[in-house]
Amino acid sequence: MLNFLALRRSTSAVTLTEPAPDPYQLSDLLRLAARVPDHGKLMPWRFIVLQGVDKAAFAAQLEAISSARDDALLTGKLAKLKAPPLAIAVISTPKVAAIPEWEQVLSAGAVCSTLVQAAMAMGFGANWITDWYSYDGQATTALGLEASERVAGFVLIGTPREPPLERERPSPPDLVTYWKP
Structure with a gap:
């Protein structure tokens, strides 16, 4: 596991193909990705799984928006989204709860990271991206997101x-400080 993590590299999205x-x-x-830390068990x-003709239809909607x-x-x-045969949109759906929203958003990020690592452990290439269509109101509406989702x-x-x-x-030493009272 440590060797796997030490050598982990994202694959360029435009080089991903079938199968x-x-x-x-x-x-x-999806089962493995759902096992991330989730304070409060809020999920x-x-x-949102995008593949085949459905993924192509979503990409066509995005092309229409950009056109x-x-x-x-x-x-x-859009090339990064269109090339790979499978795209999984991980949607952050914070709940009203005692658990801070920030922790819930971090949990969604952990889902993305775990999904990438699990796919790579299966022998596939994977890449976690966000792009304009992750933040654009028309694009997220086309994806089917609610106003509270990201x-x-x-x-x-x-x-x-x-x-x-x-x-x-x-270089970790460049990023680390040790707190002292």
Whole structure:
């Protein structure tokens, strides 16, 4: 496990192709992702699975939004969503509770991270992204979100056409301080 974490690298979304997880693997991925820390057992997140013609239809709606704004940059950013055979939108759904909303949002982020790691442990490539369509009101309405919900991330999954590239990593000593009274 430690070696796996030490070598973990996200796969470029545009290099992800078929095959994607089959229905049984997808079920396992969602079950594993739902095991994250969840103070208060609120399950302050949900999943929207996008694949096949349904994912293509969602991407077409996003293209229509970007075309109506005559924004080629927005349209170009859709390649990351369109290429992979599977996208799982992790939706943050904070509940009114004694548990602070911030902790609930962090739990949704943990779902994204766990989903990426579980997909990679199964031998797939994965990437956790947010882009304009994670924050745009028209896009989130097209996705079916309620006003109180937010996209924590789109986890893109497939088989990598090429190995993921390594990137510069932070140096922990540069990021750590030790509190002293």
